[in-house]
Amino acid sequence: MNGKVMPSVAIHQEGRPSHPGSRGVRVALYTFGCRLNQAETAVIEQSFRRSGYQVVDIGEPADVVVINTCTVTENGDADTRRLIHRVVRKNPETRIALIGCQAQVQRDKLLQMPNVHWVVGNADKMDFLSILQQGLPEEPVVRVSTIPRTSFTIPVAGIDPRHTRANLKIQDGCDFFCSFCEIPFARGRARSREFEDILREARQLVAAGHHELVLTGINIGTYADNGRTITDVITALMEIPDLWRLRISSIEPTTIPDDILNLMRQESKLCRHLHVPLQSGSNRILQQMKRKYRAEEFAQFIRSVSQKVPGICLGTDVIVGFPGETDEDFAETYRLLKELPLAYFHVFRYSRRDHAPSRHYHPPVDWHTIRRRSRQLRELSARKRRLYYQQFIGRWETVLFEQQKGDAWTGLTDTYIRVKVQSKRRLHNQLLPVRLNRIDGQTMIGTLP
Numbered sequence: 001m002n003g004k005v006m007p008s009v010a011i012h013q014e015g016r017p018s019h020p021g022s023r024g025v026r027v028a029l030y031t032f033g034c035r036l037n038q039a040e041t042a043v044i045e046q047s048f049r050r051s052g053y054q055v056v057d058i059g060e061p062a063d064v065v066v067i068n069t070c071t072v073t074e075n076g077d078a079d080t081r082r083l084i085h086r087v088v089r090k091n092p093e094t095r096i097a098l099i100g101c102q103a104q105v106q107r108d109k110l111l112q113m114p115n116v117h118w119v120v121g122n123a124d125k126m127d128f129l130s131i132l133q134q135g136l137p138e139e140p141v142v143r144v145s146t147i148p149r150t151s152f153t154i155p156v157a158g159i160d161p162r163h164t165r166a167n168l169k170i171q172d173g174c175d176f177f178c179s180f181c182e183i184p185f186a187r188g189r190a191r192s193r194e195f196e197d198i199l200r201e202a203r204q205l206v207a208a209g210h211h212e213l214v215l216t217g218i219n220i221g222t223y224a225d226n227g228r229t230i231t232d233v234i235t236a237l238m239e240i241p242d243l244w245r246l247r248i249s250s251i252e253p254t255t256i257p258d259d260i261l262n263l264m265r266q267e268s269k270l271c272r273h274l275h276v277p278l279q280s281g282s283n284r285i286l287q288q289m290k291r292k293y294r295a296e297e298f299a300q301f302i303r304s305v306s307q308k309v310p311g312i313c314l315g316t317d318v319i320v321g322f323p324g325e326t327d328e329d330f331a332e333t334y335r336l337l338k339e340l341p342l343a344y345f346h347v348f349r350y351s352r353r354d355h356a357p358s359r360h361y362h363p364p365v366d367w368h369t370i371r372r373r374s375r376q377l378r379e380l381s382a383r384k385r386r387l388y389y390q391q392f393i394g395r396w397e398t399v400l401f402e403q404q405k406g407d408a409w410t411g412l413t414d415t416y417i418r419v420k421v422q423s424k425r426r427l428h429n430q431l432l433p434v435r436l437n438r439i440d441g442q443t444m445i446g447t448l449p
């Protein structure tokens with residue numbers, strides 16, 4: 001372990017005051033897991049830039065590598081280990097900071113890993129800049145505090161120069177305690193961001209050129225701040241003049257107010273896209289999972305949304321191999337997903353988590369069965385996506401362009417269809433009408449007027 005203290009000479013970058021200790025220090029950041037983690041990393045990265053640190057890509061030599069971890073599945077744990085080994089192999093001098101969900105629930109395990117100088121849980125990770133500014137410790141610094149239940153603010157805007165869309169964090173934590181999920185332990189209980197603070201960051205993100213914002217959180221439908229709900233947040237955000245689009249990320253099925261659907265059908269700035277986790281189509285398994293609905297209620301909800309908001313893109317999550325999931329349970333899930341007007345689903349293999357009550361459930365489903373079931377669902381999802389796309393052939397939709405590859409540009413419709421067009425013009429961050437002509441895998445090929 002290197003016990004040196006960071007150099008303490010101030011520099012100025014991008015016209016902002018730098019902090020003593022930031023001079024020439026190269027920091028790389030990497031995010032595992034969900035959109036919320038991405039939103040938080042963007043904020044932490046901005047705080048480094050504003051303080052004069054040099055932010056570099058993860059493959060480049062760095063003095064400090066900050067890894068924002070995820071603990072939703074065992075894969076998340078293995079991914080962190082692999083990344084650490086890759087970083088250390090390339091640069092044995094790098095100091096590593098492990099922050100976020102894994103740090104919150106597995107600090108002792110993480111401290112065994114090479115080059116780890118900081119383990120910082122979710123309560124403290126947004127302050128990682130000030131922890132780093134205290135210099136390099138002789139011993140690893142561990143900050144894993146109890147996560148407060150109060151509402152919160154985020155002082156720095158997560159402007160993300162690499163992406164067109166920006167994530168906007170409005171909520172954190174969860175009180176639902178689904179039996180398979182470690183989130184209430186890793187991220188604490190549900191709490192909301194102060195309403196005005198959300199608007200302030202949103203205005204800054206839009207002014208910086210992010211014309212599409214994605215609302216993120218763990219259980220955003222439970223947003224509550226001084227009587228304000230998620231509908232109030234959406235309505236206020238839609239007033240921002242240069243905001244073109246507002247997208248809701250994952251939202252629990254029992255928490256979606258009708259007002260949101262009405263806004264979507266009015267062709268407002270609110271994208272016609274909802275990602276509503278189902279997890280299982282078997283009532284027996286849903287009950288074991290401690291989900292808050294039965295399969296028929298979920299089905300009725302999805303059907304009514306698809307009628308109320310024509311063309312809406314509805315996606316879902318599903319877990320295969322939950323303990324005790326029989327062939328019949330799986331068949332019910334498969335049937336339900338097949339019948340419902342869903343455009344795609346994300347399939348997760350059940351993962352036993354140390355803090356989740358389901359770790360005691362039996363019998364485990366064998367690995368081959370989990371693999372077969374998840375393959376079947378992935379194939380079904382690909383067919384459903386194609387079916388969903390077909391209704392758009394020949395139609396004009398607006399696309400917000402993001403990336404260029406050769407002469408081709410890609411972007412998204414509000415209904416989350418990735419569209420590719422040929423153009424020699426620079427289309428980055430432009431919202432343009434496109435005629436959708438055909439399907440090519442998970443993309444639609446279109447033409448500009």
Ligand code: SF4
Pocket residue numbers: 174175176177178181182183184218219252
């Ligand atoms: S709703 Fe359930 S699955 Fe989602 S974060 Fe909360 S406890 Fe986890």
